Amino acid sequence: MVNPIGLRLRGIHHAFALKEQDLPVLEDVDLDVRPGGSVALLGPSGCGKSTLLRLVAGLEPPRRGTLEADGAPITGPDPSRVLMFQDPTLYPWRSVRANAALGLEARGLIRTEGGRVDDALRLVGLHEFAEAYPHQLSGGMAQRAALARALVNRPGLLLLDEPLGKLDSLTRLKMQEELVALWQREGFTTLLVTHDVEEALLMAERVLVFSPRPARVVSEIAVDRPFPRHRDDPHLVALRREVLETLGLREAA
Amino acid sequence: MSASVEAGSLPAAQDIRPWRVWAGGGAAGLAWLAAAGIVLAWPDIDEYGRTELLGGVAAAVGLLLVAAAMAGAPGPVARLRPAGPWLVALAIGLIAWEFVTAKLDLLPRPFFVAPQALLEVFTDDYAKLGESVLHSLLLLIPGYLLGATIGFVTGVAMGWSRRVGYWAHPVLRLIGPLPATAWLPIAFFAFSTSRQASTFLIALATFFPVAVLTWSGVASVAGSLYDVARTMGARPWFLIRKVAVPAALPSVFVGLFMGLGSSFSVLVVAEMMGVKAGLGFYMQWSQGWAAYANVYAALLVLAGMCTGLVTLLFRLRDGKLAWQKGVVRW
Incomplete structure (x- = not known):
């Protein structure tokens, strides 16, 4: 077991400096994660979710806003907050x-x-x-x-940046189960970025839905089901429809 | 290198037909015996000291090849198989060379030498040749290592630090493409001994390609490789040693290879211009006496030395970059 880390983010603004102007990527994001909790950040590709993870990892500072891990401000990378990328980057x-x-x-x-x-x-x-x-x-x-x-x-906070995004679907399903089991057994806090609604609902206690860039939190959904979950659970199916509607994909639901 | 790969796959085929006669080897053996016959039986146009020895060597090679062809067994013989056509061509080349020089005297004499004359250089002057190789190596290696080390450190610093890059880049850009031999007049004037001057020039010739390719290798390391280590608590020194340098190593070896090539060229020029030892000096000196056989012999030895050093560098690279190859190693 590890010491799970609690997160508190307030008023996060961030932008990429391009040649001519700044490209805003995050707009006034607030986020709280309880120690040992599991939160999924869901949103369209390229909306800025991954940037939020880089800020929490301490790889870059935000333009505005405060980030705190267990009450202490995040000023740089720390091995207690490990980021896992979409590519294995071995x-x-x-x-x-x-x-x-x-x-x-x-x-x-x-x-x-x-x-x-x-x-x-x-x-x-x-x-x-x-x-x-x-x-x-x-x-x-x-x-x-x-x-x-x-x-x-032994991270107290595992930051997962679409870590299963490039895997084939069978491997992906298996690793979703494994990650949930690992989280339950080891007790670390998990912050998962994904654009897969089903994955977010299977793996997280809470799902934050982001708008397209610049990313703002448009809705927050508590997924009050025990783990391990099943994708054909009627409650999850209903939530999935709700989330997809929030994202403006009524037909897909 | 590809020859050894092919040879490596041969024994398996041999296991199926263990007593197959090696036709190519038989042809090569006969060609070498024919060469021996011509060398020994056809009278030389002039007196040569090593005609019998040359004929004997050719006959021995021919007999060994014939025996190998008859045996056809796996083992060391199998490794020779891919060389069959080359062995035939070499024998034919020797016969042609004999005719145009020692036997019929068709080519002007001081410049074109007979094979037995070349052989005579090796049998009579091997001590001087060996000493020259040693001198060349003792001049080349310290200069090369010095240039490679400074080039590597400069390249890493330029790729890592924007400030170093700012100051070093214009200098490298101006000085680097200049051939190191252009510094020859200054170097021999500025240093007290020709040995120091040559070491400086060899180091300079090696420095430039190593610095540029190390720099480009370090500069092109993907940022995500640094992020991974940084997020786990790595400090800058760790990032340089354990991320930047290993990631840039393939490019560094290209620089080391190119630097080795330029260092050879500077070595020979330096030995011809000022240093009174080494293969370059041996060639220059022999040419002054119109001893062209000695010039060719030294050239051959020099070629062997250079290709040997390149092979050594490639071995080192293959060892260091084993992860890069598709070969499975457990």
């Missing part, structure tokens, strides 16, 4: 084990805490591929390796 020159060891190595903990690497690989079912190189892995295995690399740091 280092091609490192074996799976060496990739997973990255965080411990970066913090000089590899000597004392090295055992955590194999634990994490076992947790994601990759211990038999520890010596393999990234180019030898399938898409799902590569993303599992990236998950192991994140978990080695």
Whole structure:
């Protein structure tokens, strides 16, 4: 078990500096996540959800607004808040084990805490591929390796930026289940960015729906169902229709 | 390199038909025996000291090839198989060379030398040749390592720091494309010994391609690779050593290869212009005595040395970049 992190975001504004002008991406976003909670950020592709995750990870500061993790302002990256990208972004020159060891190595903990690497690989079912190189892995295995690399740091907050977006549908379903099981067992807080309504409803306690860019929160839905959930649960099916209508996709519902 | 790959796949085919005669080897063996016959039986136009030795060597090669062809067994013989056509061509080349020089004297003499004359250089002057190789290596390697190290560090610094890039880029752009040999008059004047001057020039020639390609390699590392490490608590020094440098390594090796090429060219020029040792000097000196056989022999040795060093660099690269190849390694 880890120490789950609570999040509090207030009045977040952010923009990309382009050549001529600023391109606003986030507009007045407020967000609260309880320690150990699971929140999904749902919205159209390119709306700015991923930028919000980069801000929470501390990779860049917002133009305006405050971000707090457990009451302390977020000023930079911290291994307790690990970001997992849509691409596995494994280092091609490192074996799976060496990739997973990255965080411990970066913090000089590899000597004392090295055992955590194999634990994490076992947790994601990759211990038999520890010596393999990234180019030898399938898409799902590569993303599992990236998950192991994140978990080695024992994050209190796992930031997931469409981590299943590029996987085939069967692998995707399986990994949705695995991530939920992992979250329940390990107890970390999860912030998931996705554009898949079903995925958001299956994996999160609360779903925040964003508008197209610049992203604002247009509605918030509490998904009050126990885990593990099933996609054909009538309550989820009704919620799915509701969310799609919010997104302006009445026909698709 | 591709030859060894093909050879590696051959034993499997041999297992099915273990006693197949190697036709190409037989042809090559006969060609070498024919060459031996012509060298030994056809009288030379002039007196050559090593005609019997050359004929003996050719005969020995021919006999060995015939024996290998008859045996046809897997093992070391199988590795020679892809070389069959080359072995035939070499024998024919030797015969043609014999006719136009030693046997019929069709080509003007001081410039064109007979094979036995070339062989004589190796049998009589091997000590001097070996010493020259050693001198060349002792001049080349320190200069190359110095240039490669400074080039690598400069390239990493330029790719990493915008400020270093700002100051270093214009200088590199102006000085870099200048051939290192253009500095020759200044270098021999500025340094107290020709050895120091040559080391400086070799280092300069190596520096430029290594710096530029390391720089471009580091500058083109995807930002997401840094983000991954940063989000897990990596400091800048870790990002340079464990992300920027390994990611840029394929490009660095291209620079090292190009730098090696330019360092060879500077080495030979330096040895011909000022340094009184090494293969370049040996060639220059022999040419002064119209000893063209010695010039060709040194050229051959120099080619062997250069290709050997390039092969060494490629071996090192293949070891360091094993992850890059499609080969499965567990």
